[in-house]
Structures are given as structure tokens and as C-alpha cells.
Amino acid sequence: MSAAETFAKLRAHARETALVASIGGLVEWDEQTYLPPSGGDWRAEQQAYLAGVVHARSTAPALGEWLAELRDSDEARDPESDIGCVTRELSRRYERETKLPGDLVEEIARTSSKAHHAWTTARRSDDFAIFRPWLEQMLALQRRKAEAFGYEASPYDALIEDYEPGETAESVGSVLTGLRAELAPLVQAIVGSGVAAPSEVLRESFDVETQAIFGKAAAQAIGFDFASGRLDVTAHPFCGGAGPNDVRMTTRYNEHDFADAFFSTLHETGHGLYEQGLPGEWFGLPPGEAISLGIHESQSRMWENLVGRGRGFWRHFFGPLGEAFPVAMKGVDPESWYFAINEAKPSLIRTESDEATYNLHVIVRFELERAMIEGDLLPSDLPAAWNEKYASIVGITPPSDANGCLQDVHWSAGLFGYFPTYSLGNLYSAQFFDQAEADLGDLEAMFAAGEFDPLLGWLRKNIHQVGQRLSASQLVERVTGKPLSHEPLMRRLKAKFGELYGFG
Amino acid sequence: MSAAETFAKLRAHARETALVASIGGLVEWDEQTYLPPSGGDWRAEQQAYLAGVVHARSTAPALGEWLAELRDSDEARDPESDIGCVTRELSRRYERETKLPGDLVEEIARTSSKAHHAWTTARRSDDFAIFRPWLEQMLALQRRKAEAFGYEASPYDALIEDYEPGETAESVGSVLTGLRAELAPLVQAIVGSGVAAPSEVLRESFDVETQAIFGKAAAQAIGFDFASGRLDVTAHPFCGGAGPNDVRMTTRYNEHDFADAFFSTLHETGHGLYEQGLPGEWFGLPPGEAISLGIHESQSRMWENLVGRGRGFWRHFFGPLGEAFPVAMKGVDPESWYFAINEAKPSLIRTESDEATYNLHVIVRFELERAMIEGDLLPSDLPAAWNEKYASIVGITPPSDANGCLQDVHWSAGLFGYFPTYSLGNLYSAQFFDQAEADLGDLEAMFAAGEFDPLLGWLRKNIHQVGQRLSASQLVERVTGKPLSHEPLMRRLKAKFGELYGFG
Structure with missing residues (x-):
């Protein structure tokens, strides 16, 4: 078969997978919007069925064979071409999905469900001890997942790949550390100004x-x-x-x-x-x-x-x-x-925080989850470490774990490596916006x-x-001519809040 | 395998088919309620995919083998038992679905789509000639469908089976003829009363x-x-x-x-x-x-x-x-x-008609579609036949085909044998209601x-x-102790409208 013929088959197969996934999108939307209260159990079965079909299709041996064939072809050499882009990205996903042992996937799903329940109870009763054993189990599973995927420098790299492909603990850590160094003083200056917004x-x-x-x-x-x-x-x-x-x-x-x-x-x-x-x-x-x-x-x-x-x-x-x-x-x-x-x-709660302080909340989480995944922080030490970081980075001390390390759902769901994408989004947006302004005017x-x-x-x-067709870092370079930096965002924040709060 | 084991497999298979069909139910509901206007093309593909899965599962050879095994078992002998009911009904559907040649199914689907388009245009421009060739094609396809299913007395019997299993042109015709004989004079009496409702x-x-x-x-x-x-x-x-x-x-x-x-x-x-x-x-x-x-x-x-x-x-x-x-x-x-x-x-339009006249509209359609399917009425003669029946049964003459034989979507969609279920519903309801009153009091x-x-x-x-567990006619007999009759409905209509319009 020619590469074009193989690609046509692959494309039709992937399109039907997308069709099934899009049905899942509707089912999920309906669950959040209009599903009658008693419809939940059946809905869960509908979702599991669709997820199963998508998983089976995404790991089908035929797909693996087509991808192998295309990777060897000339047509896939240009990474930005249709065939090049599809082959690269689907190969990456296929490899990851087929590397994960089925029993690990099931154990993570089972543990997430129980951990979520424990987290809900722990937060309601402000009792970290209820969540701790589940956090420990979930961490162990995430480390097993990282081992299954494989990594070079840090197991965190293998996890962040699900959310921000191509980034690593090191690359994200370096940009967020730069951001932290300038943002924490800015927030202190806002507090120190004594000015209150109307x-x-x-x-x-x-x-x-x-x-x-x-x-x-x-x-x-x-x-x-x-x-x-x-x-x-x-x-x-x-x-x-x-x-x-x-x-x-x-x-x-x-x-x-x-x-x-x-x-x-x-x-x-x-x-x-x-x-x-x-x-x-x-x-x-x-x-x-x-x-x-x-x-x-x-x-x-x-x-x-x-x-x-x-x-x-x-x-x-x-x-x-x-x-x-x-x-x-x-x-x-x-x-x-x-x-x-x-x-x-x-403030205490990330989801209610403002444009200036938001990224500090994210930086706390990134530093803590990275330390936990890399083995430098034990779950039992999380509440103390959380409170210490909130005091030093955000400038306040949580009065309770419910409003502290128990506030977010992510870790109970096994989402390690997800938090930094919130701050990366803010950084990308400022750098893109600068470029748009340079290109378009006022x-x-x-x-x-x-x-x-x-x-x-x-x-x-x-x-x-x-x-x-491009990765996130390639896109930033292509669009702005520079690698990602905290500077565009910091420049904007300093100008905006310096003016409003009368400093700088 | 024991019958119980086979039944467990069959039940799990059928349950998953129902799960997929229920996803189709949501997708269909969403199409009618909240789908954004531009989402229609993709939605049609989602529906076709789900319908394909349901069809493939419902005609799976394994299903046929399980059903054959169960039909031979003692456990399926009681027609009202779990195994008896499931085996009988799924066998009936399996047989019908597998009897239809794939190319006929496709041709009906293709023709429906075009016939629907032609019907819309014909109705809008009040021009039956636009719809006539499509009605002819659709009739020919429906007769081929009836041949594929097989029948004893009338091809109409094979078609009504999709909507009212167990009923026939003869059984439905006999009860509707009885109804017509008493209902048409009742409606004439209402008109003749000269009384107008406020x-x-x-x-x-x-x-x-x-x-x-x-x-x-x-x-x-x-x-x-x-x-x-x-x-x-x-x-x-x-x-x-x-x-x-x-x-x-x-x-x-x-x-x-x-x-x-x-x-x-x-x-x-x-x-x-x-x-x-x-x-x-x-x-x-x-x-x-x-x-x-x-x-x-x-x-x-x-x-x-x-x-x-x-x-x-x-x-x-x-x-x-x-x-x-x-x-x-x-x-x-x-x-x-x-x-x-x-x-x-x-009045002219079935969907806007009242409790007294509604069934007359249905009887017209039933008599005409039966005659067309049995070859006693040519599509080219439909407008004249329609108008004649409206004059003699309903008591009015349609001023146009748009408000006459072109008013309903059913025939363009290939739904022959569907109309009488509307009147059967009215007849069943009155007979059940009498029994409920006899059992429960006032x-x-x-x-x-x-x-x-x-x-x-x-x-x-x-x-x-x-x-x-029972067929419609078995249910009527079981619940009311009598076969279906037009009398309970007619008694109610005569009493209600006789009192309101001051006669009888």
C-alpha cells in the first residue's frame, strides 16, 4: 500500500473514533446541564461504554501497523504536513496508551473514585487524615504510571506530558521560578499600598x-x-x-x-x-x-x-x-x-483569586506536587508544607486544611502535572498579546x-x-520569535497594578 | 451450556444494545431541543453511527444462535416468563431484521430522504404531481419489504407488524369499520345541532x-x-x-x-x-x-x-x-x-382535530394506505380518493391537496401501517378506562x-x-375480559358530545 492509501485508512479510522468521542462530549455536557437527578447510574454506564469504544479504537493493532508504516515513509517527514502531523501525534498517543498496563488503568480508575469520595469527606470535615492514605495510594499509582511511560530526568515529566506535551518539570519549573521571584513582591506591594478597590x-x-x-x-x-x-x-x-x-x-x-x-x-x-x-x-x-x-x-x-x-x-x-x-x-x-x-x-482559594495573585496559588501546587512525585515530600507532611508555602509565597496562612491543601479536586482524581498549565496559559497569553499588538497596532x-x-x-x-502541527513551545517561538518567558506577563501586571494601587 | 447460562449471555448482550440505543435516544432528543443550527451534518453522522451499531448488534449471528438454543429449551415454554418473553420477542425481531436484504434497507433509507424532500416541496407548492413518483417508488419498496417479511392474507399485515405486532389489515379493518359506522353519524349530529362551543x-x-x-x-x-x-x-x-x-x-x-x-x-x-x-x-x-x-x-x-x-x-x-x-x-x-x-x-387537519372527529381522519388514511399497499388504489388516484373519503366520512371537502392528501409526513417516510395505531390507542384507552372504573369506583x-x-x-x-409479556390483544383480553371493541369509546363519545351539543 502507498503511504497515501495507508493515510486514507488511518484518517477514516481516526475520524470515526472522533465521532464516537464527540458523542461522549454530548453525553458529558448533558450530564452537567440537563440530566434528571435519578439518571446518573445509567449515564455512568453510557460514559463507560463510549470511553471503552474510544480506548479500543485508539489502541487497535491495525492503527499501530498503519502508524509504523507511515513513520517510515517520506510523506511523513515534514512534521507540519498533514501526514507528518497526524503520524507524529497519533504515534505519540498510541505509544502512551499501549504502554499503560490494563490493570494499572483500572486500578487508577477505581482508586480515583474512592479517593474522590475520601477527599469530599476530608474536606467537609476538615480532616486531612481521612484523605492521606488515598493520596499515598494515588501517588504510588502515578509513579507506576510514570515508570510505565518512561522518562529521562523526572517522573513528573512523564505525567505532565498528558497535559502539556513536550514540557518537563525542569522547563516549567524554570519559568515559574522566574515568575515567582517577581510576582510575590508585586503582590506584597499591592498589600503594602494600603489602597482598597471600590x-x-x-x-x-x-x-x-x-x-x-x-x-x-x-x-x-x-x-x-x-x-x-x-x-x-x-x-x-x-x-x-x-x-x-x-x-x-x-x-x-x-x-x-x-x-x-x-x-x-x-x-x-x-x-x-x-x-x-x-x-x-x-x-x-x-x-x-x-x-x-x-x-x-x-x-x-x-x-x-x-x-x-x-x-x-x-x-x-x-x-x-x-x-x-x-x-x-x-x-x-x-x-x-x-x-x-x-x-x-x-486570598485562600485559587478559584476565587484575582489576576495578580492567581499564579502564586498555582506555583504553590506545582512545587508541592513535583516534590511529592519526585519523592522529596511525603503526603503526611503536605499540610505543613502547604501552609508554609502559602505564608511565604502568597503571604497568608490558611486557617484550616479544608481551605488549604484540601481545596482542589485534582490530586484525588490523579491529575498530577495539570496545575502548571493554568499558569502557562497566563504566560502564553501575555506573550501572544504583546505580539498581536506589535502586529496589529493599538x-x-x-x-x-x-x-x-x-x-x-x-x-x-x-x-x-x-x-x-506545532508543539506549544514551537508555537510560541514561531509566533513571537522568542521562547516562553515570564516577562511579558510581569510587565503587564506591574503596569496595571502599579497604576491602580499607586506604586511603581 | 444450560438455558440459564445462554440466557445470561443473551441478556448481557441485549442490555448493552439497549445502552447504545439509549445514547441514540439522547442524541435524538438533543437534536430536537438544543442542537445549534450548524451542528446538523455532524449530528446525522453520529446518529448513523449509533444506528449502525444497534443494527449490527441486533443481527449478530451469536444472538441468532442463542435464540435458537433458547427456543428449544423448556425454560422458554412459558410465554410470560422472563426467558419465554425475551426469547419470543427477540426472535421475532431478529427474524425480521435478518430477513430484510441490506440493499433494500439502504434503498428505503435513500428513497425516504428524497421522498421527504419532494413531499415538503409538493406540500408547499400544493402540487401532488411532485410527490407522486416518490409515493409510487415508496409503495413499491414497501411491497418488496412485505414480500421479504412474508405474510398470509395481505402485504399490509407484514407492515403493521412493525407498529402493532400481531394485528392485521383484517383485524384492524374490522374494528375501525365498526367505529366508522357509529362515529360518522355522531359527528353529523354535532354539526347538525347548530350549537357552537364558547x-x-x-x-x-x-x-x-x-x-x-x-x-x-x-x-x-x-x-x-x-x-x-x-x-x-x-x-x-x-x-x-x-x-x-x-x-x-x-x-x-x-x-x-x-x-x-x-x-x-x-x-x-x-x-x-x-x-x-x-x-x-x-x-x-x-x-x-x-x-x-x-x-x-x-x-x-x-x-x-x-x-x-x-x-x-x-x-x-x-x-x-x-x-x-x-x-x-x-x-x-x-x-x-x-x-x-x-x-x-x-376540520381539515388531523393533528388539529378534536376528540370526536380525530378517528375519522385516521380511518380515511388507513383505508387509503391499505388500498394502495394491496394494489387497489393507484397513487395517481390518491387525491380524488382522499377528497371523496373526506366528503363522505368527515363531511368536508379539502380545498387543496396541501391541506388534503399531502398533509402528513408518514407516507414520505415509508410509514405504512402506522396510522391505525392512533385510533387503536383511543379504542384501547376507553376500554381500559371502563375497566379501571369498574375496579376502582368513581x-x-x-x-x-x-x-x-x-x-x-x-x-x-x-x-x-x-x-x-403479553401482546396488545392478549393484554386487552386479560385486563378487560373482552376482545377490543369500538363500543366503550363510542359510548363515551355519544354521552359526552350528546350532552354538550344537546342531542341523544
Whole structure:
């Protein structure tokens, strides 16, 4: 068979796998949005069935043979070509999936389920001892997983590969250490300024239905195509999907917390715009898939923070905001509004933290999970180590483990190596945004005029349309001409918060 | 292998098939409710994939071998036992599915799609000639299908088997002829009475959100469990589902047509109660499945008409109705309301017709489709035959084919043998309702007191819990002690409309 013929077979096979996976996407979305309460048990069986089909198809021996054939072909030599990209990425995944012994996969699934239950109880009763044995088991399993995959420097490298392919403990550690060194002092300066943001306005009464209309209008204004997607309500906002023209975002509304719904809508819209910008004809195959969690997060954070918390954006939306919420917004001027939505102060909970402090929360987790995976920190020592790092990095001491090392679900689910992608997203986004501004001119002026198309067009061309033809670090180099650095983000944060809090 | 071992394998296989089919149920529901407009093409592929898996599993040779083994076993001898019921029903379906040549199935699917398109155009432009060649092709295909299945008396028998297993052109024809003979004169008497129902109130303004709350409360009051189901909005109301505790009903709201939404909600709730009453542990297998379309329709029609259009029901709901819609209901007394929702008059369109005339519409279709399938009526003669029958049976002459023989989608979709199930449902429902009253006492008095549990409990025990252990005609005999007859329905219609329109 010629490489082209083999590739045609491979592509058809992978497309059908993507079709099944997309059905799983719908089933998952429905579980979060509309599933009746008693439907949960059957739903779990539907999900297990679909996951089983996807796994069987992704590890099919025929697939392995086609990939081996293509790897040897001339046609696959250009890593950015269709065949080159598909062969490289599917080979990487095939190898990883087939390296994991079935009993290990099952044991992780079983342990996750029990660990999740223990974590829920431990957090509710603020009792780390309940979670500790499960954390120990989960760590042991994750280390076995890393051994199965293989690695050079650190077992953490083998784990992060699932979320940010190509990155390592060392590469991520080096950029986050640089960020930490400058960000912690910035947050101290904010605290030291003694200035308080006029954020009371955000707790006024904002009618929930009007919030939904306003948020949807903003999502549409920045480019989300509602003919190819939806925005629904869930307890935990997310962006999923059920097909190439079917992107499903969710948010949640709270009458007395305008910022929560609005910025989570912009955040998910950023994810949604990436999904809608991927090449549809390659849906579910590497040239049509997002590069990594970090690159995905760079899109959500860009629209949420760099666009949505900027002055230009609100020069356009402040008038409509006042018309939509005349009572809540009465007497509020644009500058106080801008300060209110950019309030920064150290807090206990990552998911509620602001643009300035957020990355410090992530850095704590990265350093601790890396130490645990590398054997330098025992689970029994986690609460003390957590509290110490919060004091030294974030500047506050958690009053309880429930609001400390037990606050996140990730470790109970076996997600080690996932946290740093949140910060990588912030770093990528600032570096991309600088470049977009260099290429396009004054973005803030465009946003003030309601023009979001130039930025979206730039993202489509430079990032969305690339699919997985480049790795995350290759993309950063290709688009910005430089390797990833903490400097673009720090420059922005220093300028923004220095001005607001009157220092620097 | 013992019969028990074979049965265990068969049951596990069939259960997984039901699991896949239930995913298809969700995908179909989502298509009707929330699918973004551009998601249609991919959705069609998802549906085709799932249908393919279900078909492959339902015709798997291993399944045929297990069934053959079980048919020879002692354990399958009792037709109402688990093994007996499953073996009989799955054998029947397996035989039918494997008798149909693959190319015929494909040709019907292809032709349906084109015929549907032609039908849409023909109806829009009121031009039967556009649809005629497709109707001819579809008829030829349906006759080939009947030949493939085999039949004794009429090819129509082989087709109705898909919708009302065990019934024949002769059995259905005989009961519908009896019905026609008494119903047509009743409708003539209504017309001849010169009395008009005070139905203007139904066109008043009924706030749509309040309608939704009121309709949902009524569905809940008669027993629908919203922890195991939903009610959403679609253009065409239906009741589907995605699992044993996941029944999905829909309706539609029109501010100036209270009856449309409310009675379609009761109708779908009747279907939903049947689904929720089936034995969940047998979900998707014969002991946990509805007997036939006619029995399903008997449940929807009972709650819609025999309960929901009765005086007792409104003795309970009239007060809340007035509170929900004080302006629209101002000055309306219970008796005019009862007459308004029971207005009867001959009309052109089946789906908009009332309790008295509805079955006449169905009888026209049944007689015409039977004649076409049996070769006694040519498609080219359909418009004339349709108009003649409407004049003689319903008492009006259609002014156009668009509002005449082109009004229904069924024939373009190849659904021959489906129409009579609508009328069978009405006949079953009246005969069951008489028996329930004989067993339980004064049902109207119970409804007036808001007590719907006794009737629902009776339906659960006598009908829902039976699953497919009995055929429709066996069920009627078992529950009512008599074969199906048009008399119970006619007695009710004569009494109700005779009183309202002042005759008889």
C-alpha cells in the first residue's frame, strides 16, 4: 500500500473514533446541564461504554501497523504536513496508551473514585487524615504510571506530558521560578499600598436574566458563533463540545456577584473561540485539535483578562452595562468600575483569586506536587508544607486544611502535572498579546470601538488554524520569535497594578 | 451450556444494545431541543453511527444462535416468563431484521430522504404531481419489504407488524369499520345541532412562562416524576428518553392557544408515565418495553382526553387555572370552560382535530394506505380518493391537496401501517378506562379531589408492569375480559358530545 492509501485508512479510522468521542462530549455536557437527578447510574454506564469504544479504537493493532508504516515513509517527514502531523501525534498517543498496563488503568480508575469520595469527606470535615492514605495510594499509582511511560530526568515529566506535551518539570519549573521571584513582591506591594478597590458595586443586585442576556451579547460581540455553539448554566463553568460546529459552553449566575458570571463567560468564550477556530475538516484529528491545555488556557485568559479586564473593552461596554443595570450602576464612573473588576488581594482559594495573585496559588501546587512525585515530600507532611508555602509565597496562612491543601479536586482524581498549565496559559497569553499588538497596532483603541475582529482574526491565523502541527513551545517561538518567558506577563501586571494601587 | 447460562449471555448482550440505543435516544432528543443550527451534518453522522451499531448488534449471528438454543429449551415454554418473553420477542425481531436484504434497507433509507424532500416541496407548492413518483417508488419498496417479511392474507399485515405486532389489515379493518359506522353519524349530529362551543376564551392571552409552570405542575400532579425525567420545548412535541430513569418529554407554547400546549403536555405525560412505569431492571429488553404504538397511545390519550378533558379533572384544576391566568379567565365559569376544551367540529387537519372527529381522519388514511399497499388504489388516484373519503366520512371537502392528501409526513417516510395505531390507542384507552372504573369506583370523583394515584397505580399494575409479556390483544383480553371493541369509546363519545351539543 502507498503511504497515501495507508493515510486514507488511518484518517477514516481516526475520524470515526472522533465521532464516537464527540458523542461522549454530548453525553458529558448533558450530564452537567440537563440530566434528571435519578439518571446518573445509567449515564455512568453510557460514559463507560463510549470511553471503552474510544480506548479500543485508539489502541487497535491495525492503527499501530498503519502508524509504523507511515513513520517510515517520506510523506511523513515534514512534521507540519498533514501526514507528518497526524503520524507524529497519533504515534505519540498510541505509544502512551499501549504502554499503560490494563490493570494499572483500572486500578487508577477505581482508586480515583474512592479517593474522590475520601477527599469530599476530608474536606467537609476538615480532616486531612481521612484523605492521606488515598493520596499515598494515588501517588504510588502515578509513579507506576510514570515508570510505565518512561522518562529521562523526572517522573513528573512523564505525567505532565498528558497535559502539556513536550514540557518537563525542569522547563516549567524554570519559568515559574522566574515568575515567582517577581510576582510575590508585586503582590506584597499591592498589600503594602494600603489602597482598597471600590468593589462594593459588584455585590449590588444584578438581575440574573439580564446578566445572561448581557453576557451572551458580549460573547457574540467578541466573535462566538451561536449558530455553532451554545451557552448554558452549570454549577461549574466549562467549555465542551459535541462536534465541529457544536461548541458547548456553560457559566453560572449569582445576583450579587456580577463579575463571577461575566468573566467566567468571557473565559469560556475564549476556549470556545479556539474550538470554533480549529480547522473543522480535521475535527478530532491532530491538525484540528488544540495543542495543549496551556495553549487552550492562553485563549480563555486572554479574552477574560487581557481583553475583558482592560479599559478599552469597558469603553465599549460601559454604556450598555449602565443601561442593562441602571440601579446597580447608578453613580458608578468608568474608572471605579475598572478598579472594581481589577481588585487584587491575597486570598485562600485559587478559584476565587484575582489576576495578580492567581499564579502564586498555582506555583504553590506545582512545587508541592513535583516534590511529592519526585519523592522529596511525603503526603503526611503536605499540610505543613502547604501552609508554609502559602505564608511565604502568597503571604497568608490558611486557617484550616479544608481551605488549604484540601481545596482542589485534582490530586484525588490523579491529575498530577495539570496545575502548571493554568499558569502557562497566563504566560502564553501575555506573550501572544504583546505580539498581536506589535502586529496589529493599538488593540485597546480597537476594543474601545467595539472592534474585536482584528484580534480574533490574528488568533485564528496564528494559533487556532495551526492545530497540533506545532508543539506549544514551537508555537510560541514561531509566533513571537522568542521562547516562553515570564516577562511579558510581569510587565503587564506591574503596569496595571502599579497604576491602580499607586506604586511603581 | 444450560438455558440459564445462554440466557445470561443473551441478556448481557441485549442490555448493552439497549445502552447504545439509549445514547441514540439522547442524541435524538438533543437534536430536537438544543442542537445549534450548524451542528446538523455532524449530528446525522453520529446518529448513523449509533444506528449502525444497534443494527449490527441486533443481527449478530451469536444472538441468532442463542435464540435458537433458547427456543428449544423448556425454560422458554412459558410465554410470560422472563426467558419465554425475551426469547419470543427477540426472535421475532431478529427474524425480521435478518430477513430484510441490506440493499433494500439502504434503498428505503435513500428513497425516504428524497421522498421527504419532494413531499415538503409538493406540500408547499400544493402540487401532488411532485410527490407522486416518490409515493409510487415508496409503495413499491414497501411491497418488496412485505414480500421479504412474508405474510398470509395481505402485504399490509407484514407492515403493521412493525407498529402493532400481531394485528392485521383484517383485524384492524374490522374494528375501525365498526367505529366508522357509529362515529360518522355522531359527528353529523354535532354539526347538525347548530350549537357552537364558547371556545373564544382559549385564544385569550395566556403568558407562556405561566403556561409552562401550570403544565409542569399538572404533569407532576398526575404522577410524572421529574427526578427521572424532563419537559422541554420543541416545535413538534414528543416523548423520548435516554435511559431507565431519564424520560424526556417536550411540548410547545403559544400565548393565544392555551389548549395546544396544555393538552399536548398531558398527552406526552401519558407516554412518559408509561415509560416511567415499565420495569426498570428490564430497560430496553422485552419485559421492560412498551407493547406497541397503540398501547403507548392508549396511555397518552387516556390522560389527555379521558382524564384531562373531563369534568372531575377541572373540578380540581379550575381554581388554580383562574389564579394563574386571572385576566384571561375572568368571568369564565367551569361549564363554559369544559365545553370550550371539548369543542368538536369537522376540520381539515388531523393533528388539529378534536376528540370526536380525530378517528375519522385516521380511518380515511388507513383505508387509503391499505388500498394502495394491496394494489387497489393507484397513487395517481390518491387525491380524488382522499377528497371523496373526506366528503363522505368527515363531511368536508379539502380545498387543496396541501391541506388534503399531502398533509402528513408518514407516507414520505415509508410509514405504512402506522396510522391505525392512533385510533387503536383511543379504542384501547376507553376500554381500559371502563375497566379501571369498574375496579376502582368513581374516577371522576377521585380526580375532582386531586387523586390521580389510584388510576396511575391501576395502570402500573395492569399495563405498565406487563412490559411485552403479553401482546396488545392478549393484554386487552386479560385486563378487560373482552376482545377490543369500538363500543366503550363510542359510548363515551355519544354521552359526552350528546350532552354538550344537546342531542341523544
